[in-house]
Amino acid sequence: MSASILSSGRGELRSPLLAPPPDNIKKLCMEDMLKKHCGEFGRWQLRHFVLTNLAWALEAFHTMVVIFADREPDWRCLAGCDEREKSVCGLEPGSWEWIGGPGSSTVAQWGLVCGEKYKVGLVQAAFFVGCMVGAGVFGHLSDTKLGRKGSLTVVCILNALFGFSTAFSQTYWEYLLLRILTGFSTGGIGLCAFVLATEPIGTTKRGTVGMSTFYFFSTGIASLSGIAYIFQSWRELYIATSIPSLLFLFLVLPFISESPRWYLIRGRTSDAMDLMQTIAKANGNHLPDGVMLALDDETINTSITHQQNFKEELDSREAITGSLIDVIRSPMTRSRLLLAVAINFLCTIVYYGISLNVVNLETNLYLNVLLNAVAEMPAFAITAVLLDKFGRKPLAIGTMWFSGVFCLIGMMIRSVGIWKVVRMFCGVMGIFGMAGTYNLLTVYTTELFPTMVRGAALGCVAQAAQTGAILAPFVVVLGGGLPFLVFAICGILGGVLAFYLPETLNRPLYDTMAGMEDGEGK
Secondary structure, three states, rough: OHHHHHHHHHHHHHHHOOOOOHHHEEEEHHHHHHHHHHHHHHHHHHHHHHHHHOHHHHHHHHHHHHHOOOOOEEEEEOOOOOOOOOOOOOOOOOEEEEOOOOHHHHHHOOOOOHEEEEEEEEHHHHHHHHHHHHHHHHHHHHHOHHHHHHHHHHHHHHHHHHHHHOOOOOOOHHHHHHHHHHHHHOOOOOOOHHHHHHHOOHHHHHHHHHOHHHHHHHHHHHHHHHHHOOOOOOOHHHHHHHHHHHHHHOOHHOOOOHHHHHHHHHHHHHHHHHHHHHHHHHOOOOOOOOOOOOOOOOOOEEOOOHHHHHHHHHHOOOOOOOOOOHHHHHHHHHHHHHHHHHHHHHHHHHHHHHHHHHHOOOOOOOHHHHHHHHHHHHHHHHHHHHHHHHHHHHHHHHHHHHHHHHHHHHHHHOOOOOHHHHHHHHHHHHHHHHHHHHHHHHHHHHHHOHHHHHHHHHHHHHHHEEEEHHHHHHHHHHHOOOHHHHHHHHHHHHHHHHHOOOOOOOOOOOOOOOHHHHHHHH
């Protein structure tokens, strides 16, 4: 009896502390592993989502700061001029002065009025040129070498560097160059943050949660109006709006994880599995030993019969990469890309155009910017509630047409007396509708393309959107009712084009082109 006990004890001592993987390993794609074992949106995803999307506030600061930094301040007569004049263009030099001094804005600093007024639109458009280039560059890098988190880290560093440098610009042309460079880094912020935040979320939760992304952008705009009210010198304002980039870099990014989907397509399956274990544990779930992540074009539910093969499969899978050429080569993704490019181009003209057009409304600038930002938030809530009920496509069409109709009404109203407030209301309603569109388009476009080319496709779409943003300042310069007319046409036309996009409600996020073609062909 003692011998048998000793034998049993020796057997227990020989047992490893961690059991080896079972003989049969079941392959699961990311969507199935999240749904069955890790949790589609638990404590881990919530924390990761919030921390990552704080980056949207940085984009809001660097994008919208020009509303205040490049504004035309009020002026007053000194001697020999008539204060009833509506413009300083016909006044003698020295007979008037800017209220707040030359440091109140770039317009006052470098005299960007009268024949030089076009330079205000030029610097704003140049910023979006930088955004367009940056979106393409960082969209590609986020799919390949740098990854989602690595790209976000780089853009935050560049944002802080260029933002601080802008505050010390000595000439207009130096200011213009630094705004282009700031745009280059800003163009990658939202792109990288959105993909990184939503890729670890399961199919049934991704739409509603993804719609919450733009709350962070709108909160950034609302905060900017308060910051600008405190720092009324344009140089101080640029410093104040660049500090958050450093805070995000050192206080937030260290606590953000790389996307498990990026690990998977790059052949780093061990890293992806480790992260999935972490997600499952943080969500109060358990990831069994007998499962392994697989790409969606691999045979699901196939078994690996030997433990050694499991280890080899885990460590030797080659990275899968894609480019914009792959998107264009496939008829399915090519048509989606062209439509997404056109729709985002049109919608961005409206969104940024209405945001910048507040300078033409002759109402309180700080209040108007705040109202526009606040108006966006219920739009996000409503579209988030309706997104999974009506689908992406009908909601995109409806919100674009909603915005277009109010812009059409705004075009018909003269900016005199009480009608100024009515026109401002039309602008607020226009931004309400287009904010909902802009938000859901980010979710919608993400679902139209597989992981291996998602960053590249979104980068291309973002470049198209930035092209629209480049044109927006020049539309605003037209003044009067013309900007509202342009915004109305763009909104209505965008809704028409959305009719030709496929619905992606309850469809999985595919990993590869082959997986998408097989899945969509069923």
